[in-house]
Every structure is written in structure tokens, then in C-alpha cells.
Amino acid sequence: MQKRKLGQGLEVSALSLGAMGYGKARELPDRAEMISLIRTAVERGMDFFDTAEVYGPFTNEEMVGEALEPLRAQVKIATKFGWDVDPATGVNHGGVNSKPDHIRRAVEGSLRRLRTDHIDLLYQHRVDPEVPMEDVAGVVRDLIAEGKVRWFGLSEAGAGSIRRAHAVQPVAALQSEYSLWTREPEAEIIPLLQELGIGFVPFSPLGKGFLTGKIGTTTELDRSDMRNSIPRFAPEAREANQTLINLISGIGARRGATPAQVALAWLLAQKSWIVPLFGTRTLERFDENIGSLAVELSAEDLREIETADIRIKGARYSDEHMRRVGL
Numbered sequence: 614m615q616k617r618k619l620g621q622g623l624e625v626s627a628l629s630l631g632a633m634g635y636g637k638a639r640e641l642p643d644r645a646e647m648i649s650l651i652r653t654a655v656e657r658g659m660d661f662f663d664t665a666e667v668y669g670p671f672t673n674e675e676m677v678g679e680a681l682e683p684l685r686a687q688v689k690i691a692t693k694f695g696w697d698v699d700p701a702t703g704v705n706h707g708g709v710n711s712k713p714d715h716i717r718r719a720v721e722g723s724l725r726r727l728r729t730d731h732i733d734l735l736y737q738h739r740v741d742p743e744v745p746m747e748d749v750a751g752v753v754r755d756l757i758a759e760g761k762v763r764w765f766g767l768s769e770a771g772a773g774s775i776r777r778a779h780a781v782q783p784v785a786a787l788q789s790e791y792s793l794w795t796r797e798p799e800a801e802i803i804p805l806l807q808e809l810g811i812g813f814v815p816f817s818p819l820g821k822g823f824l825t826g827k828i829g830t831t832t833e834l835d836r837s838d839m840r841n842s843i844p845r846f847a848p849e850a851r852e853a854n855q856t857l858i859n860l861i862s863g864i865g866a867r868r869g870a871t872p873a874q875v876a877l878a879w880l881l882a883q884k885s886w887i888v889p890l891f892g893t894r895t896l897e898r899f900d901e902n903i904g905s906l907a908v909e910l911s912a913e914d915l916r917e918i919e920t921a922d923i924r925i926k927g928a929r930y931s932d933e934h935m936r937r938v939g940l
Contacts, residue, residue: 614658615906617888619812621785623734623764625661625689627881628903629814630654631892632664632677643894644676650896651680655687657903663788663814663890665693665738666723670703674726682728690727691788691814693768694719695738709937711741713752720756736766736788740774740940750781757782766814771939772805784811788890789938791815793824793876793918794845794857794925803884811886818880818889819873819902823851826858826872842931850927857923864917870908873898877905882915 615627630651651662664677674692681688697710700718723732735756737749756762764785767778778784787806791798792815806813821840822828830852840846845854861875868875880889893899928935 614660614903617812617885619764619786619814619886619888620806620810621764621783623689623785623812625888626659627888627906628659628877629661629663629691629888629890630659630899631816631890632662632673633668634892634894647894648676648680650894650899651677652684653896654899655681655684657899659903660688661691661888662688663691664727665736666719666726667693667696667698667705667738670696670698670705671722671726674723678727678729685729689733689763690729691734691736691766691786692723692727692732693736693738694723695736695741695768709739709741709743711737711744711749713744713748716749716752717756720761724761731760732762734764734766734786735762736768736786737770737778738768739937740767740770742940746774746777747781750778754782769938772801774940775802775805775809775811779809779811784809786812786814786888788814788816790817790929791880791887792818792820793861793879794820794854795929806886807884813884813887814890815880815887816890818891819876821846823854824858824861824872824876826862830855843927843929844931845925845927845929847927853924853926857925860918860921860923864910864914868908868910868914870905871901873901874905874908875910877902878908878910879915879918881905882910 616624617627618624664673666674694716695709695711697706697708700722753765765782766786767784768788819825830848834840861872865872865875877889880887891902
């Protein structure tokens with residue numbers, strides 16, 4: 614698999630697998646299959662995997678740790694701190710918490726669950742407005758000096774927070790949402806990352822499944838599906854946003870690619886230091902997604918996307934969730 618460089622010398626596979634969507638509970642019947650999928654991903658050449666203490670909480674890191682323990686030398690693992698999760702019980706109190714002592718306890722728990730002596734990339738999951746960013750970056754700097762962490766990352770942080778963190782401990786990567794239907798980072802964040810030499814790991818590169826072209830206006834989502842709370846997935850929004858699917862489906866037809874592959878290829882074409890982070894529960898979809906690395910969009914394809922009159926309907930998150938983004 615192709616490699617890409619993020620910031621601060623961090624080199625990883627050109628695509629990353631996010632484990633958030635599975636392995637959250639030990640009783641899941643497909644837990645063994647998900648462990649197998651992760652190990653197969655390594656066989657396919659992927660070496661960059663993403664989890665977080667809050668996924669579960671804890672059970673996702675445990676699953677990733679079990680899956681990658683025999684392959685640890687071949688991979689880089691990213692995890693995250695920053696939610697108010699009790700380090701002893703796993704109770705999620707719902708808010709953010711990046712107090713220095715809490716970061717340290719979170720990291721010790723992550724190391725134990727991931728069955729490793731170091732975390733390759735440690736993200737602050739969301740900015741904590743009650744804790745100065747300099748203090749957060751200072752703790753991570755110390756953890757790096759102690760050998761428990763290799764690189765520092767931020768997630769959904771705003772430009773001011775990125776600059777302040779980077780001044781204390783150079784940031785290797787920002788993880789935020791970016792895709793053909795979420796292009797807000799282009800205004801301020803991507804130019805800043807280029808200026809500071811920070812890599813970008815966009816999550817939801819397939820628009821939480823919408824950009825695969827498999828979610829139409831009549832598609833029924835399970836009642837427990839988080840997308841039911843996202844305005845962009847309301848039936849009227851899905852109908853309006855079908856214009857984008859029609860566009861990338863047409864380009865895909867010319868290139869012998871699926872809409873998902875076009876969406877990922879578009880992201881890969883934006884900057885050499887962008888590494889899209891996708892999730893999947895099946896090997897078939899995994900192979901489809903990494904097939905995007907063989908899709909070369911022409912200048913004409915990219916210009917067609919850029920000049921198309923596409924106006925995305927609906928917010929990407931609820932108002933409550935958006936209040937924690939871009940701080």
C-alpha cells in the first residue's frame with residue numbers, strides 16, 4: 614500500500630482504518646470477525662489504525678489491542694483522550710476533561726488496554742475550554758519525553774487552538790471531518806496545516822455512508838443509528854443531496870470506479886499529507902475503499918467537481934454536538 618507523511622516525520626499507509634463502529638461491547642456477535650478484519654487489513658498493507666478510550670468506553674481499545682498485539686511492530690495506533698470518562702469504571706460523564714492528571718490516567722489506561730508500551734499518535738478528542746491548550750500540549754510533550762507517546766494530534770480543533778498547541782509541542786496531525794459534502798476546513802484549517810507542516814486525517818470521508826451512493830431517500834436506518842439525529846440525513850436533505858451522488862457516480866462510471874472510490878480519490882488528490890480515515894464492517898467494503906488508491910482523477914474530473922453547483926442541505930451534526938467543534 615502507498616505511504617504518506619503527516620507531520621513531524623510520521624509516515625503511515627495512505628488510508629487508515631477507524632475502529633469506532635465495532636467492537637464496542639464484548640457481547641457483539643461479530644467481535645471475532647472484526648478482529649480478523651483488522652488483521653487482514655495489516656496483511657493488505659495498512660498500518661494505521663484509529664480508536665479512542667471513549668468508544669465503549671474502553672471496549673474498543675481492548676479489541677484493537679487484542680487484534681494488533683501480535684502485529685504491533687508493523688503498525689501505528691492512534692487513540693484519543695479528552696472526554697470525561699472515569700478511568701476506573703469507564704463511566705462517561707458526557708462532558709470534556711483535559712485536566713493534566715486526567716490525561717495521564719487516560720493514557721495509562723489506553724496503554725494497558727492496547728497491550729503496548731507506547732501510543733504512536735495521541736489525539737485530544739475535543740478541546741476543553743476550561744484547560745489552557747498550553748497545559749494540554751505540555752502534558753503530551755512530557756509523555757513523549759517519557760516514551761509513552763510518539764506523536765501529538767488534535768481532533769476537531771479550531772485554528773487558534775492548533776497554533777497554541779503547536780507552539781508547545783509540534784502537532785503531527787489534525788483529525789476532523791472533511792469530505793465532498795463537508796468542505797469547511799478548506800477556508801482556514803487546511804491553509805493553516807500547510808503553513809505549520811501538520812498532516813490531516815479526515816474522518817467520515819464517505820459522509821457516514823452517504824457518499825457510497827447506497828443511502829437514498831427511502832433507505833430505512835435502524836432506530837439506534839446515530840445518523841437519525843443528523844440533520845443531513847433527514848429525508849428531504851437526502852433527496853436534495855442526491856445531486857452530489859449523481860455527480861460522483863457519473864465520474865465513477867468513466868473511471869471504472871464506485872462513488873465511494875471517487876470520494877476517497879478526491880480527498881487523496883487534495884494534498885499529499887491527507888490520509889483519509891474510514892470505517893467498515895466487511896472485507897468487501899475494505900477492499901473497495903483501498904481500491905481508491907488506484908483511481909486517478911483527471912484535471913477535468915477535479916474541475917467538474919469544483920465547478921458543479923452543489924449545495925449541501927442539512928448540518929453535519931446536531932446543534933449540541935457542533936458546540937464542541939472548532940474551539
